[in-house]
Amino acid sequence: MALIVQKFGGTSVGSVERIEQVADKVAGFRDLGHDIVVVVSAMSGETNRLIELAQQIQEQPLPREMDVLVSTGEQVTTALLAMALQKRGKPAKSYNGSQVRILTDDAHTKARIREIDDARLHADLQAGNVVVVAGFQGVDEQGNITTLGRGGSDTTAVALAAALKADECQIYTDVDGVYTTDPRVVDGAKRLDKITFEEMLEMASMGSKVLQIRAVEFAGKYNVPLRVLHSFQEGPGTLITFEEEDAMETPTIAGIAFNRDEAKLTILGVPDMPGVAFKILGPIGNANIEVDVIVQNVAEDNSTDFTFTVSRSELARGEEILKRTASELGAREVRADSRIAKISVVGVGMRSHAGVASQMFEALADVGINIQMITTSEIKISVIIEEKFLELAVRALHSSFELDAEPTEESAA
C-alpha cells in the first residue's frame, strides 16, 4: 500500500465524461489499497474563457485579480471529481490552494511555492478519503490567492508529493511516457521505461512537452519519484529516477530532442574587446527576450563574430535591438535567420563514453547535413542545422545511436 499523488491536466478533465473516466482510474487505485491525492487542472477551455472575460474589461488587469478569477477553474474541477468519486463509493474531499494551505510568495500569476501544510490532508487520507486538490494555485502570507503560472499544476503535484513524502508522483498526460524522440518523426521511437532527472530536464528544455521543466527540477530537488503515464490507456509509463544505472548497463544516449522554435541572430565584425558579449546581450535581456544557444568564434584581426538563438516570435524584435547595438559597437553586419532548428542527443551515459560527439557529427555528415552551431554540456550535445533537414537528422541520429531497439529494462510499475 502506497501513497500516490496523481495529476490530471485540463484535457484529461475536459468534460464530465472525462472526469468520470478519471474517477474510474482513481477508484481502481483505491481498490488496490493505495492512498491517493489527486491534483487537477481547470477543465480545458475554462481558463481561456475566464481570461477572455477579463480582457473584455481590461487588456492588462491587475495580476491579483487575474489570480482570483482564473483560480476558480481548478476549484470547479476538484468539486466535480470529488462528486464522481463519491458516486463510486469512494469518500473524497476537495481542497483549493488556500485551504490546503499551499503557501507561496506574492508574485501573482507566477508565484513560487514556499511551504505546504500537510496536516489536514494526512488526516483526511487516514480517514479513508481521496483528497482532491486544485492545481496551479496557492495563497500568500496575507491570504491573497496566487497562481503558479501556466503548467503550475505539475508543480503543485510534485510539491504535494514532496510534502506528503509520497511514494510516487504520477503525471497523467496524453502520451504514454517519454520517448527516445518524437514518434511523429521517427516510426521506431520507443517509450523509455526509465530516464534520469538530468536527462529529463534536457529533454524538457528542448521542447519535449511531456512535463513542465519546473516540476522536474522540483522533483529532482526533493527526491520525488516521478512517473509519466497516459490518462486513458493502461501502461507503466516512464519513471524518472534519481540514481543513474550502473554505467555498464546504461545506454549511452537516452533520446534525441529537437526544437523548431529557434531563430538565429548573428553580429559580424564586432571589435574584440572585454565586455562585448554583455554589450550585445544586455539590451536583449532587458527587452525580456530569452536567449538559448550562444556561440562566439575566436577573434581574427581584433574582430569577432557573435551568434545566438532566440524564440522565433522574438526574432524581429531581437534583430531591431541588435542593429542598434551593431551601430553603437561599429560592427560590420547583422544577420537574422529563422529557418533553423536545434537537435540534441541527451544521455547521462555519455559522461563515461568517449566519442558521442564524433558519432553524432559523423551520422549527420553521412546524410549530408551541415552543422551551423554546436554547444555541449556534460550530458547533452546540441547542434543548430537548417530547418528543412530536421526530420532527416532526427532519424539518422535515432538509428545511429541504436535507439530503435526495444528497451531492455523491465517495466517499473
Add this chain to the structure above:
Amino acid sequence: MALIVQKFGGTSVGSVERIEQVADKVAGFRDLGHDIVVVVSAMSGETNRLIELAQQIQEQPLPREMDVLVSTGEQVTTALLAMALQKRGKPAKSYNGSQVRILTDDAHTKARIREIDDARLHADLQAGNVVVVAGFQGVDEQGNITTLGRGGSDTTAVALAAALKADECQIYTDVDGVYTTDPRVVDGAKRLDKITFEEMLEMASMGSKVLQIRAVEFAGKYNVPLRVLHSFQEGPGTLITFEEEDAMETPTIAGIAFNRDEAKLTILGVPDMPGVAFKILGPIGNANIEVDVIVQNVAEDNSTDFTFTVSRSELARGEEILKRTASELGAREVRADSRIAKISVVGVGMRSHAGVASQMFEALADVGINIQMITTSEIKISVIIEEKFLELAVRALHSSFELDAEPTEESAA
C-alpha cells in the same frame, strides 16, 4: 461622507457590459467621497451552469462539494468588477467569503453567518480601495467553503453592513423600490418612500421578490438601514426604516401583497381529540413540505375539518400523505384544490386603526368575492380566495385603502 454597502444581484452583473455599468455606478459614489463595499452575486446563469455540471455526475451531490463548486461563481464576478473599477481609476480589491473571513456554521448549502472579521476590509477602505466581496458564501470553523443558500447575497450585504457599522445597505434590483402592490396588477401601484421592517417582512413573505426575507430579518435585528433601488435607473428607491412614524401620519396600510403559489388541502370529518393537529401535520413536516396558512374550524358532533395550504408543487405529494393519515384517523374525506391564491393587507398602522378587517372583507364582498380562509397577525390580514378573482381583489383593496394616491412623504435619499 458615508460608508455604504451595495449589493448587485446576478442579473445586474449578468454580462461584462452590465459589470461595466455597475462599475460606473460604484465609481460615481466614490466620486462623492463615500466609502464603498460592493457585494456581488454570480453572473446570471452561471450558478445554474455549475449545478447542471454537478447533476450530470450525481443527482444528489454532497453539499460540501456543491458549495466548493457554486462558490466559484461569485468569485469570478468579484474579480471582474474589481478590474472594471481599476480601469476607472478606482483602486479595488476582491474578496471571497473565506478571505474576508465570513465565518458560518457548517450547514452546507444553507449555512448561517456567525461572525464577520472586518479588520482587512476596514484597512482596505482606509487605504482608499473599493472592497468587492463575493456574496452568498462563507467558511466554517474548519475552513470548509459554505454557502448561505439562494438569495444569500442579500444576507451577506446586510451582515457586512452590520459588521462594518455601515451608514446604509443598498440592495440594487430590477425594480426601483417597494410598491403598494404589484404594478403589473394595479396600474396605480405606487413606490413607497419608506416602509417599516415589520411591513417589509410581511410583504417579503408574501411573494414580494424584492428582498430575501432572511436579509430583512437580519437588517432589523442589527439595525441596518436598508434601501432597495434599481440597478440601472436613478431614483431614491425605498428605505426600510426602524422607527414607525407617528401613528397620526402613518398610512393605515402599507401595501397589498399576494401569492399565487398556494394550494389548499382539507381533511374533513376528523375525530376531534387532543393531538389531532400534530397527527395531521407531523407527516407533512417529515416530508419537508412547508405549510403556510392553517385553519381548524370548531368541532361539531365530535368531528372537525382541518385545512392548510402548501406550495403548489407540493400539492400531489401532500395529498398522498394526507390520504394515508385520513385512513389512519378514520377521517371522512380529503380534498385538494390548487386554484387558490392568498391576498394580504399589510401595515403597522392597523395596530391603531380599528376596522381594517371589516373594510377588507367589505371591499371583497362589494366585488362579489367569496373568502375561503382567513388568518390574521398584528400587522397583516390574509385571506384565501379563488385564484381567478386575484387581480380583481388586489385592485379592489388597493383602491379601498386609498393606496392609489401619491405618497405624501419626501424622498429619503
